[in-house]
Amino acid sequence: MTQASLLTDDQEPIRVSVLLPMPFDMPFDYLVLPDSPPLLPGTFVRVKVSNRPAIGVVWDSLSGKSGKILPLEKLKYVDDVAPLPAMNEELRRFVDWVARYTLSPVGSVLRMCMPAVASLVEVPERTHFLLGVVPESLRLTPARQMVIDLLSDSVPRTASEVARLCGVTSAVIKGLSKAGALTSVQIAVDAPFPQPDVTITGPKLSNEQETASHAIRTKVQEGGFETFLLDGVTGSGKTEVYFEGLAEALKQDGAQVLVLVPEIALTSQWLERFEDRFGVEPVVWHSDIGAAARRRAWHAIANGGARVVVGARSALFLPFNNLAFITVDEEHDPSFKQEEGVLYHARDMAVVRAKLVNCPLVLASATPSLETRLNAEAGKYTKLILRERHGRAVLPEMHAVDMRTDAPASGQWLSPVLVEKIKQTLTTGEQVMLFLNRRGYAPLTLCRTCGYRIECPNCSTWLVEHRFKRDIQCHQCGYVAAIPSNCPECKDEDSLVACGPGVERLFEEVNYLFADARTAVMTSDTMTSPRDTARMVQQIADGALDIVIGTQIVTKGYHFPNLTLVGVIDADLGLRGGDLRAGERTYQQLVQVSGRAGRAEKPGQVFLQTYEPDHPVVQALLSGDGEAFMDAEGRARARYHMPPYGQMVGIILSGTDLAAVMEQGRVLAQAAPGVEDVAFMGPAPAPLARVRGRFRARLLVHTKGKVAVQRLISEWLASTKAVKGVRIRVDVDPHSFL
Ligand code: ADP
Numbered sequence: 001m002t003q004a005s006l007l008t009d010d011q012e013p014i015r016v017s018v019l020l021p022m023p024f025d026m027p028f029d030y031l032v033l034p035d036s037p038p039l040l041p042g043t044f045v046r047v048k049v050s051n052r053p054a055i056g057v058v059w060d061s062l063s064g065k066s067g068k069i070l071p072l073e074k075l076k077y078v079d080d081v082a083p084l085p086a087m088n089e090e091l092r093r094f095v096d097w098v099a100r101y102t103l104s105p106v107g108s109v110l111r112m113c114m115p116a117v118a119s120l121v122e123v124p125e126r127t128h129f130l131l132g133v134v135p136e137s138l139r140l141t142p143a144r145q146m147v148i149d150l151l152s153d154s155v156p157r158t159a160s161e162v163a164r165l166c167g168v169t170s171a172v173i174k175g176l177s178k179a180g181a182l183t184s185v186q187i188a189v190d191a192p193f194p195q196p197d198v199t200i201t202g203p204k205l206s207n208e209q210e211t212a213s214h215a216i217r218t219k220v221q222e223g224g225f226e227t228f229l230l231d232g233v234t235g236s237g238k239t240e241v242y243f244e245g246l247a248e249a250l251k252q253d254g255a256q257v258l259v260l261v262p263e264i265a266l267t268s269q270w271l272e273r274f275e276d277r278f279g280v281e282p283v284v285w286h287s288d289i290g291a292a293a294r295r296r297a298w299h300a301i302a303n304g305g306a307r308v309v310v311g312a313r314s315a316l317f318l319p320f321n322n323l324a325f326i327t328v329d330e331e332h333d334p335s336f337k338q339e340e341g342v343l344y345h346a347r348d349m350a351v352v353r354a355k356l357v358n359c360p361l362v363l364a365s366a367t368p369s370l371e372t373r374l375n376a377e378a379g380k381y382t383k384l385i386l387r388e389r390h391g392r393a394v395l396p397e398m399h400a401v402d403m404r405t406d407a408p409a410s411g412q413w414l415s416p417v418l419v420e421k422i423k424q425t426l427t428t429g430e431q432v433m434l435f436l437n438r439r440g441y442a443p444l445t446l447c448r449t450c451g452y453r454i455e456c457p458n459c460s461t462w463l464v465e466h467r468f469k470r471d472i473q474c475h476q477c478g479y480v481a482a483i484p485s486n487c488p489e490c491k492d493e494d495s496l497v498a499c500g501p502g503v504e505r506l507f508e509e510v511n512y513l514f515a516d517a518r519t520a521v522m523t524s525d526t527m528t529s530p531r532d533t534a535r536m537v538q539q540i541a542d543g544a545l546d547i548v549i550g551t552q553i554v555t556k557g558y559h560f561p562n563l564t565l566v567g568v569i570d571a572d573l574g575l576r577g578g579d580l581r582a583g584e585r586t587y588q589q590l591v592q593v594s595g596r597a598g599r600a601e602k603p604g605q606v607f608l609q610t611y612e613p614d615h616p617v618v619q620a621l622l623s624g625d626g627e628a629f630m631d632a633e634g635r636a637r638a639r640y641h642m643p644p645y646g647q648m649v650g651i652i653l654s655g656t657d658l659a660a661v662m663e664q665g666r667v668l669a670q671a672a673p674g675v676e677d678v679a680f681m682g683p684a685p686a687p688l689a690r691v692r693g694r695f696r697a698r699l700l701v702h703t704k705g706k707v708a709v710q711r712l713i714s715e716w717l718a719s720t721k722a723v724k725g726v727r728i729r730v731d732v733d734p735h736s737f738l
């Protein structure tokens with residue numbers, strides 16, 4: 001029987017609008033029977049989409065705003081309510097907000113709030129046994145007696161637990177159950193999370209730490225929206241300070257807190273510190289947690305059982321119902337910008353969510369982004385400063401190595417000065433970190449005979465040799481091939497040579513120069529699981545390693561007291577082919593790397609190998625005057641109305657047919673509206689002209705003043721003809737220009 005046939009003649013079904021977690025830019029109408037209980041906005045419901053089952057959320061607005069109201073007979077009925085806690089008004093408004101700002105389909109944003117929803121619905125229940133009434137007549141074998149003794153403590157246990165603990169077969173349990181000696185209950189298997197202990201007190205804070213902590217705690221107590229910029233040098237105790245804010249929030253009944261960290265900063269060390277301070281592990285959220293862990297966390301966050309969540313950017317879309325405090329640690333970190341799907345910046349959107357929730361927020365960094373600095377200067381954010389490292393630790397001494405005069409021998413990458421410093425450091429039993437942000441052995445392999453460079457068949461990139469794994473890889477699309485012995489072009493034998501250094505090549509050089517040192521490479525290739533990573537980190541902390549060679553993965557969140565020398569192999573790397581943030585990003589990254597040196601009693605030294613020792617970034621690092629550098633950077637951007645003084649929007653076109661992609665670009669450019677203070681640039685082939693077999697072109701919109709850029713762009717795109725087979729993506733506030 002269909003639901004429609006349940007209607008009497010004078011009844012009309014009721015429309016509800018349901019937003020689906022799919023790339024649609026509005027909710028769709030569905031029907032419910034007039035006498036069924038009302039479906040309030042936020043309710044999760046099961047519906048059919050093109051005859052496939054789906055779960056959506058009842059949304060506030062009817063789809064009518066698109067101007068297309070479908071007649072009732074075209075609509076389908078809601079199947080039923082899905083067993084998930086309703087999405088609150090605040091999160092719904094957040095979804096709408098993010099969609100409007102990023103010009104993404106609102107359904108795609110909703111999808112981030114309900115990851116793998118099918119698995120969220122099924123909280124499995126399992127049969128557990130308790131002691132029932134043991135009949136007088138029951139013959140009590142020793143096996144039966146053991147089970148009865150075990151269960152007399154009133155703890156429900158599954159059949160397999162009972163069987164294991166008593167060493168009995170399942171037949172024994174079945175027999176007892178049949179006789180009524182055992183009763184059964186169904187229990188959801190997701191265990192609750194242990195609650196943080198707010199009675200533990202943190203360390204005694206220094207004066208400047210206390211001033212910052214006091215400001216944050218006071219606001220957390222008062223409640224209400226306020227953004228703090230916690231600007232403190234590396235090792236100044238920013239983490240301790242925002243922990244105090246967390247502790248204050250957790251004292252409030254049921255209050256929840258969220259800490260966003262760059263994915264790679266979520267280290268075992270951070271988690272241990274958290275555990276020391278709050279007595280339990282936090283609830284962890286990132287893209288790699290398994291389905292069961294994800295379901296457990298998601299439900300606990302919705303029902304309030306999870307009080308503290310630490311996660312990567314996607315944690316921002318979790319269904320908190322009682323959020324009282326947010327921290328974004330390393331707020332300047334580029335990984336907060338999501339570069340696929342919905343292109344959003346988690347730091348910026350965290351500010352929006354805090355505002356909608358009406359709670360305070362801390363943005364912490366040793367090198368705040370220009371965006372955040374500008375907001376602090378404008379008085380929108382409250383600035384809290386930590387000038388000194390904690391305790392007796394001082395900031396490391398910075399040195400430049402001029403590679404034009406102090407060059408390494410040909411085919412080597414360590415300058416004589418740095419080699420000498422490494423030697424000295426090892427003699428004193430201290431540790432060395434060498435930083436080179438390049439995975440693999442060499443970034444480029446070319447043929448000495450014909451000059452051919454090994455390229456990815458799918459992308460306009462060079463393949464990177466990975467000697468540990470004995471292959472060559474594309475870092476864009478993941479293409480892997482064996483290292484050829486002959487040149488693929490001219491077939492010459494043994495003519496291929498590796499060009500430039502990667503960490504594996506540096507490892508070779510270090511092993512040759514310091515054969516006795518215990519050296520390890522830390523990259524995403526060697527740290528493939530949290531356990532591997534934790535083990536390596538422990539080895540460094542225990543002094544079982546002397547030299548660590550790493551990519552940016554080692555730059556964040558670690559505290560190695562005995563590490564006193566940091567060598568930056570190529571300080572200019574981030575500046576090459578630079579976009580508008582190249583200087584800022586390089587500066588931030590090198591401050592982070594340098595910040596690993598001398599974090600405890602022993603002072604640290606940093607050596608920056610550079611071909612441009614006079615570059616403002618290098619000069620800023622040497623002088624330690626980051627303020628002046630960022631001010632100058634800000635002035636330069638202001639002069640040309642670059643972000644954050646003006647706004648940019650990238651339009652990325654892609655498709656398998658290059659001509660179609662360029663045609664779409666021309667169509668868009670021709671239709672560009674003439675608006676004062678807005679420039680439309682392009683189309684031009686993207687620097688990454690091909691990825692995964694798709695050709696790419698870019699346009700860039702640049703606004704100087706206050707322009708409602710979202711409206712301008714959506715009207716522009718809506719007014720132009722779509723060329724078949726071309727995908728158009730909009731990137732509001734782009735960070736990547738590739
Ligand atoms: P940041 O987050 O600014 O890099 P951390 O919070 O990691 O700094 O602090 C650096 C080190 O100093 C950590 O080991 C931390 O436990 C310690 N520390 C900071 N402040 C204090 C304090 N007030 N008392 C004791 N130890 C502290």
Ligand code: ZN
Nearest residue numbers: 456459474477
């Ligand atoms: Zn590729």
